[in-house]
Amino acid sequence: AQSVTQLDSQVPVFEEAPVELRCNYSSSVSVYLFWYVQYPNQGLQLLLKYLSGSTLVKGINGFEAEFNKSQTSFHLRKPSVHISDTAEYFCAVNTGGFKTIFGAGTRLFVKA
């Protein structure tokens, strides 16, 4: 069965610093991978997704993620964060079936 582990429940970082949010998945078959962001009092919205092709995926708001099949990881990165990036970030995996499995989330807190 597939599963998703987000290794950090909270990540505090200063404004303009780089950040990496870690995500590992478990699956015996090919996967499709997603990062969603949830701003306070809002629904989730897609940041980026990996379906096939280049393993480096660029998303909205300057975020990018790299699919590493050998390490079964899909870490999210941003070279310089803003206060407005404060939110909860969810990694998700789908193996081509109906169900997308979400991780528990990582709360990014950007400090001035």
Added chain:
Amino acid sequence: EAGVAQSPRYKIIEKRQSVAFWCNPISGHATLYWYQQILGQGPKLLIQFQNNGVVDDSQLPKDRFSAERLKGVDSTLKIQPAKLEDSAVYLCASSLRTSGAPDTQYFGPGTRLTVL
């Protein structure tokens, strides 16, 4: 383009009472999802519809939860009777395609349910 609409936004009920949530997906989206998001956890799929048929309800507690999607558009999720552990945010999402690679899911703002 209008997003996914949900109502109500907040609901407080006593345990053993009933409650219903409503979702209007993005126009033309064939697939509709209901998720339960307990505080501190990621969304957990309760039920997934493709048009007006159920494709996955394996994690829906069918003794108390029910959902329908009439005419393949709007959907309602009902809990009867509610338990304390049902306190959560209930998210509705929709996506366009029904086949091929998984499609982007568009989420509504959610309904925050508190069971006292």
